[in-house]
Amino acid sequence: MSVAEAPASDTSGRGSAFSGATGGEELSIVEPLIFERSRAQRRAVRFPQPSDRARQRAAGQPTLPASALRQQAPRLPEVSELEMLRHFNRLAHLNQAIDLNFYPLGSCTMKYNPKVNEWSARLPGLAESHPLDPEGLAQGSLELMWLLAEQLKEISGMAAVSLQPAAGAHGELTGMLMTRAYHRSRGEGDSRTKVLVPDSAHGTNPATATMVGYQTVTIRSNERGGIDLEALRSALGPDVAALMITNPSTLGIFEDQIDQVVAAVHDAGAIAYMDGANLNAILGRFRPGEAGFDVMHFNLHKTFSTPHGGGGPGAGPVGVSDKLEPFLPSPTVVLVEGGATDVLRNARDGRSTPGARWTLDDDRPDSIGKVRSCYGNFGMFVRAYTYIRSNGAEGLRTISEDAVLAANYLRVRRHDVYDLPYDRLSKHEVVFSGRRQKRQHGVTTLDIAKAILDHGIHPPTMYFPLIVEEALMVEPTETESL
Amino acid sequence: MSVAEAPASDTSGRGSAFSGATGGEELSIVEPLIFERSRAQRRAVRFPQPSDRARQRAAGQPTLPASALRQQAPRLPEVSELEMLRHFNRLAHLNQAIDLNFYPLGSCTMKYNPKVNEWSARLPGLAESHPLDPEGLAQGSLELMWLLAEQLKEISGMAAVSLQPAAGAHGELTGMLMTRAYHRSRGEGDSRTKVLVPDSAHGTNPATATMVGYQTVTIRSNERGGIDLEALRSALGPDVAALMITNPSTLGIFEDQIDQVVAAVHDAGAIAYMDGANLNAILGRFRPGEAGFDVMHFNLHKTFSTPHGGGGPGAGPVGVSDKLEPFLPSPTVVLVEGGATDVLRNARDGRSTPGARWTLDDDRPDSIGKVRSCYGNFGMFVRAYTYIRSNGAEGLRTISEDAVLAANYLRVRRHDVYDLPYDRLSKHEVVFSGRRQKRQHGVTTLDIAKAILDHGIHPPTMYFPLIVEEALMVEPTETESL
Amino acid sequence: MTYSPHTDADRARMLDAIGVASVDDLFADIPASVRASDWDLPPSLSEQEVRAELARLAGRNRIPDVSFLGAGVYRHLIPSVVGEVIGRSEFATAYTPYQPEVSQGTLQSIYEFQSLICELTGMEVATASHYDGATATAEAALMACRLTRRSRVAVSAGVNPDYRRVLETYCSGPGIEVVTVPIDLADGGSGTTSLEPLADDVACLVAAQPNFYGQIEPMRELATVAHDAGAQLVAVVEPTSLALLEPPGAYGADLVAAEGQPLGIPASFGGPYVGLMAARMASVRQMPGRLVGATRDGSGRKGYVLTLQAREQHIRREKAASNICTNQALMALAATAYLSAVGPQGLREVAELSMTQARHLVAAMEEAGVGVRRFGGSYFAEVAMRVPDAARRHAALAEQGIVAGYLAERDAPEMQDTLVLATTELTTDDDIARLVSALEATR
Amino acid sequence: MTYSPHTDADRARMLDAIGVASVDDLFADIPASVRASDWDLPPSLSEQEVRAELARLAGRNRIPDVSFLGAGVYRHLIPSVVGEVIGRSEFATAYTPYQPEVSQGTLQSIYEFQSLICELTGMEVATASHYDGATATAEAALMACRLTRRSRVAVSAGVNPDYRRVLETYCSGPGIEVVTVPIDLADGGSGTTSLEPLADDVACLVAAQPNFYGQIEPMRELATVAHDAGAQLVAVVEPTSLALLEPPGAYGADLVAAEGQPLGIPASFGGPYVGLMAARMASVRQMPGRLVGATRDGSGRKGYVLTLQAREQHIRREKAASNICTNQALMALAATAYLSAVGPQGLREVAELSMTQARHLVAAMEEAGVGVRRFGGSYFAEVAMRVPDAARRHAALAEQGIVAGYLAERDAPEMQDTLVLATTELTTDDDIARLVSALEATR
Numbered sequence A, B: 001m002s003v004a005e006a007p008a009s010d011t012s013g014r015g016s017a018f019s020g021a022t023g024g025e026e027l028s029i030v031e032p033l034i035f036e037r038s039r040a041q042r043r044a045v046r047f048p049q050p051s052d053r054a055r056q057r058a059a060g061q062p063t064l065p066a067s068a069l070r071q072q073a074p075r076l077p078e079v080s081e082l083e084m085l086r087h088f089n090r091l092a093h094l095n096q097a098i099d100l101n102f103y104p105l106g107s108c109t110m111k112y113n114p115k116v117n118e119w120s121a122r123l124p125g126l127a128e129s130h131p132l133d134p135e136g137l138a139q140g141s142l143e144l145m146w147l148l149a150e151q152l153k154e155i156s157g158m159a160a161v162s163l164q165p166a167a168g169a170h171g172e173l174t175g176m177l178m179t180r181a182y183h184r185s186r187g188e189g190d191s192r193t194k195v196l197v198p199d200s201a202h203g204t205n206p207a208t209a210t211m212v213g214y215q216t217v218t219i220r221s222n223e224r225g226g227i228d229l230e231a232l233r234s235a236l237g238p239d240v241a242a243l244m245i246t247n248p249s250t251l252g253i254f255e256d257q258i259d260q261v262v263a264a265v266h267d268a269g270a271i272a273y274m275d276g277a278n279l280n281a282i283l284g285r286f287r288p289g290e291a292g293f294d295v296m297h298f299n300l301h302k303t304f305s306t307p308h309g310g311g312g313p314g315a316g317p318v319g320v321s322d323k324l325e326p327f328l329p330s331p332t333v334v335l336v337e338g339g340a341t342d343v344l345r346n347a348r349d350g351r352s353t354p355g356a357r358w359t360l361d362d363d364r365p366d367s368i369g370k371v372r373s374c375y376g377n378f379g380m381f382v383r384a385y386t387y388i389r390s391n392g393a394e395g396l397r398t399i400s401e402d403a404v405l406a407a408n409y410l411r412v413r414r415h416d417v418y419d420l421p422y423d424r425l426s427k428h429e430v431v432f433s434g435r436r437q438k439r440q441h442g443v444t445t446l447d448i449a450k451a452i453l454d455h456g457i458h459p460p461t462m463y464f465p466l467i468v469e470e471a472l473m474v475e476p477t478e479t480e481s482l
Numbered sequence C, D: 001m002t003y004s005p006h007t008d009a010d011r012a013r014m015l016d017a018i019g020v021a022s023v024d025d026l027f028a029d030i031p032a033s034v035r036a037s038d039w040d041l042p043p044s045l046s047e048q049e050v051r052a053e054l055a056r057l058a059g060r061n062r063i064p065d066v067s068f069l070g071a072g073v074y075r076h077l078i079p080s081v082v083g084e085v086i087g088r089s090e091f092a093t094a095y096t097p098y099q100p101e102v103s104q105g106t107l108q109s110i111y112e113f114q115s116l117i118c119e120l121t122g123m124e125v126a127t128a129s130h131y132d133g134a135t136a137t138a139e140a141a142l143m144a145c146r147l148t149r150r151s152r153v154a155v156s157a158g159v160n161p162d163y164r165r166v167l168e169t170y171c172s173g174p175g176i177e178v179v180t181v182p183i184d185l186a187d188g189g190s191g192t193t194s195l196e197p198l199a200d201d202v203a204c205l206v207a208a209q210p211n212f213y214g215q216i217e218p219m220r221e222l223a224t225v226a227h228d229a230g231a232q233l234v235a236v237v238e239p240t241s242l243a244l245l246e247p248p249g250a251y252g253a254d255l256v257a258a259e260g261q262p263l264g265i266p267a268s269f270g271g272p273y274v275g276l277m278a279a280r281m282a283s284v285r286q287m288p289g290r291l292v293g294a295t296r297d298g299s300g301r302k303g304y305v306l307t308l309q310a311r312e313q314h315i316r317r318e319k320a321a322s323n324i325c326t327n328q329a330l331m332a333l334a335a336t337a338y339l340s341a342v343g344p345q346g347l348r349e350v351a352e353l354s355m356t357q358a359r360h361l362v363a364a365m366e367e368a369g370v371g372v373r374r375f376g377g378s379y380f381a382e383v384a385m386r387v388p389d390a391a392r393r394h395a396a397l398a399e400q401g402i403v404a405g406y407l408a409e410r411d412a413p414e415m416q417d418t419l420v421l422a423t424t425e426l427t428t429d430d431d432i433a434r435l436v437s438a439l440e441a442t443r
């Protein structure tokens, strides 16, 4: 199927949904809408009737005021359980997915999502735990969150971590709100109005700056795909709040002047923000905290392999240096009884620490506040914790080694076929250009993607980053075999 | 794909399995063998190393004698977890299944297998219960088996039920072994050597008779598709051990002389066995026990909807009249403390009965013995119990009403197209004949099946029962919508 | 261990092809001064070990035997068939459906999700999806500011306190002021939002139906209050209640935000959930987040694609309506599967049974003299009860594995000695009896 | 409730088309004299009610905290990925793959299963599948009778007592006599099968490796004993042990039977499991059960089909090799997925760790003076320990949630005061310590 942009007005099946089933004449694999399978009075799941006692007792209580009642029941589909299930199973068969085939969608780290992670997330003790349960009933959830935050600190070298943001972009928002709170605390809230963003950045970076009320200034890349240091230095000044830099970048390149970049930003009194979406390439090799970054976000769903779910859920924890710590979202999980070293050692051995107790600290006067209800996408924390424990210290290093090996292998193996605008060491991914194919044969990157589709493989990311003509961004990850 | 009978000799992939991966030249949806994905040293699941303490203590104990060791490791596939999973997921996509589309395979009752049944079977308290756990730790399993047996008794009108047989044919074996034990107990073990089986019977019936050392005598059907009473009466005699009759029959027809059939069998001193594979059509309408049958089997996986798993597991409980009760397989579950009425009433209300206790009674001197290790396919009992409780007294009746409605509806709707050798009320299914299509157009039933395949629907059972030329046996079940 | 398939031979082959001697060479681009020092992380675990560790943590939680806790997160039945759908790895291990040819499953299900949310809310367009109800509410308020070109937001004190905090945080970004519209919290009062006129520079009024205390708000009147000030009404709703309650589209809401968790999603200590947002078609170009539209392919076959992407960050960058990218798609699928499985009749049964049990609970508490309703008016399936010495008794019951709802004074000091108790279709008569007798025992 | 999709309108439409007035008319063919009387069954339950009822029953079982119970059913790790595979409804809700065009998934996976079993056992052909290890053993013995045209079966007393009982029952059908070959049960004895010559009318000798007491049998010698009598050797094996132990094909077994439960299948109170059977190619036409073969389709593409069906009941009826029809296909898939997931190295780790823990257990028990090995010789991962007053202590430990293995006197009166204790890779050092101290405490 080749598709055009849809008419904007049809984003809901209501109009046609109840006009009856599609005719049976035309045979195709296309699955009708669930509404088209509906027939009045058909049922799947049913519920019990209230007991007589409940009914009697309820009788004396106020009903809903007539003015608040709806006139017509919502026209939800009426289908049998089997019809419902078949519908979604058939839709599932129309998808490509990691669990079926290679899915080298660049920038998305489409690696294997281990099934044991799902096992963990479904443990009733975790899945059925209510976020507002009294803390005494929720010590397991709190310990898990605390342990995960400790691990993310160790992995990133940051001083403190909040798990609250629900995705990478949400982490960016959180980080930039903290940036602003920091400048405000120093009386520079009004003077620092700009955020610098390299031209290779992901769209969420500039969009985030806007949401925080900052103005985006684009910094061009140099001919090696890195940030142009001169351009950066000249843009930096007392009106700059932060630099948001993605490292490794969306070109799959490690910013090899990163030390100078961070120094320049700090010299200007600005905050160095690292977009950690591509952390999968540098585990155990580079820790943003050690390099002086003030704030970063993790894409837990990418690096720590939680299933991407057709577009989410994810999780976007933020790590900060000491200087931003007071501004972290509230609450944070704190260990109030028992020693951190003991707890870490015991957990390493699979043991609970007698007497240890955690609490949610919501008394954080400088905090930017809450960015999400409750504490974040807890189910993703469970999966990420499982993943980190499964891999362990050595395994996490191997992940990055193998991911980088695979990307470089692809780079050299496809080097003859496609142009390589930045022919340097790759990190998590390699970005080719189809410009030659386009010029010489009139074959666009879109055409190439369609050809890849015919092999049952999901195409790479296309036409991004914007600075590469006819870009084809391939991220093999460490879990694809030769 | 149209396939021929396979060469008999290639039933194992060993020969070619390790000769290397299939070439990448040819593009096809065909999935290589798991062995072809193997690469030395590749791993999926790993296991821990023994602790130092365990190793030290084990050191003083005997190792395996060298003579008992294998010389070469088994050549199991060496694949990553993702490769393994993709392999089976892709294979899954090559199957048709109830959960994807209509699957009217006659005689197999391919109805919806409710997902809540799977939920039940996975409850750790049931799934992790060891069959030899001390009875005090297994009262839940025993109560469930007891309750299910009670329900099957109520549904069938039989006096006692054993859940032990693992499938329908296994139930037949059990029933016929009991039949022989019964005749032996009366000194007729050697004289009664024949089992009568109608010509429309499923192949398992005569095969079972052979396994029990009986000789099969085939009884022809009359022109109405029922058993020929005259033929039956003349075959009956002091050398006959039993009649095995399927009711409703494999023609989808209820034997409307069943009262006379059972009487004739009993008059001859023989045992009346009912193959209950097609019980789905007669729940609440006909109880074999009330009609005088001495023994029957249930196909739990059909009538009580446990997933058929690509060919099993199933479960084939047997029900017997009082006269065969002593011969039931051992052990049976008995309630040794507490009253049956109390327990049944409490279970109806979802409550346990204080003080009730069950035990496995293995002191059954006349029993035929065990037909299976442990107590049968317990996981199927869990699903069937869930199903019976979900549907309840009324729901079970509705199942049969709707299954019969659907079969008759199909009968009248396809009546013009196909010949109907026995144009009578249908029960669970309807058997058409493609003889007209074959004679007039040279289109065989096989050709028709292939055309049905092209609609994404699983074809009906073909060329069975044997007495119908070019048979097409369609069982819609109660869960297919109009 | 890792999940890497690479054997040492594979690695050697790759290094060889790349032309480097060791894997360290591939990290030569990291300046020496910033190379990572050693880390202290636990060693790898086999599957059985990691399962033991997670079972340990799960075992340190105690799932209450009886719970009346809601406060935005509700324990409803999740039909087994819903778990089956979202467990399918073709859905779970795909990503954003940029490539429609290989994503029709995800795309069509999102389109159905949007349609279902429109049905429930009576609105014309729904997004897919937001992080949760709180962020959906905040984004709706920001959207109202863009639509009205105003920069003050009024929020009812009857809106979930967590949502109000998130709203504050989001508004602090572009410097939007948030003003709180009080609700009548007096004992015996209405428990609903003040109908005082709004200032005419307010972009929107955010109000919840039912509100945080379960009370039924006069939404039609609140819409008038908002519209009289030239502001929009952002209705924050509870989706199962919409089986019975008037849809926001009918009482004049301009924007709707909701938490989708009650629709087939487990409590899971706070997430993942799904934020719902719906609006009028006229406002669609200011909507944040993803939208899927129906279209036809070259050969005329129906299909689905991401649409109106020119609102989104990957196209518009700093001019985008929001920075949202990864959202909660799989949870939206759970809601889609849930609504398809229960249908209109099932959703009605859920709502009615939840309501009946709430009333049963109130009667039982009042009968036993352990509590009385704090407010007048009507309520849905959550109810504020005045219970003497509530904090102490709430804690005492927790020790016994009984959670006596939400302690209102946590967020509203004037709400001392008040428990907000939620019931659902899973609340049994026995649960109510146990709560009442436990409260009696702590008198 | 039922899962029927039919509304009353649907039913009316069908009745109308059929031309009958009521559904009762469709049952008119049931003679009045045998129509069912009313039944007494419980009313229907909604999903939440039925789940509560099943949770009640599950809660009445107590899963032991520590268990050394094996006796044919072993608690091994079931990798999550195995559950994922067999949970796929394309496998679970299909049936016997009679129609190869729409069953290649099932067919190929069965072919792989057969290949894996051949690899493990060193045999040439394997069936797919049997009800369990006991019935596979019985069917193998019957097959040996057909192959040798003899009608006596010799079975070692070291074979699982349940298997021997099932064998007796199956042999009683065609009137085959079963004779028991003793094992040396004397305290301090070998614990293995007697090597006395067999009578020359015996069709086969059935012996287990390891045997029921965990002892390593001299299989090569037993093969000679069998062959010397012109009989076949039926080896009953434990599949994980074949990572280390000589495959039956190498020591002269003619037939192999096994319980596949240890390969990724939960204990589930006794089933569903899967029976494995393997043989030499020369005997294939006497094999009972299903076989899948590789073939090519019209256009030369590889595919898989049911093969050699002329042995089966649906073709041969009373002349079939067995009456088996529905088997344990999904459990065979579990074993296939398991063996693919663990691979040769993983299976070896399972076997080695299980063995190490058995030896650790013996040493710990002997050190603490709570038990000594009953037999000489070697053992795999299950071991017979002489423990004074075993029956009382076994019962006392069960009360504490510790299952101290299998009480041997249940089946062999001469084995008083003997516990047969099994270890697997899931047995922890802590489990061993807890067992030992609990035994100490009951001295």
Ligand SMILES: Cc1ncc(COP(=O)(O)O)c(C=O)c1O
Pocket: A107, A108, A167, A168, A169, A170, A202, A204, A246, A250, A275, A277, A278, A299, A314, A315, A316, C324, C325, C326
């Ligand atoms: C480099 C980069 N930054 C940020 C993001 C945003 O993360 P999320 O989609 O989790 O919001 C992405 C996601 O694709 C990304 O690739």
Ligand SMILES: Cc1ncc(COP(=O)(O)O)c(C=O)c1O
Pocket: B107, B108, B167, B168, B169, B170, B202, B204, B246, B250, B275, B277, B278, B299, B314, B315, B316, D324, D325, D326
């Ligand atoms: C009429 C009839 N009898 C017996 C059987 C055998 O049952 P099972 O396959 O469970 O062994 C079947 C199975 O198809 C059948 O249809």
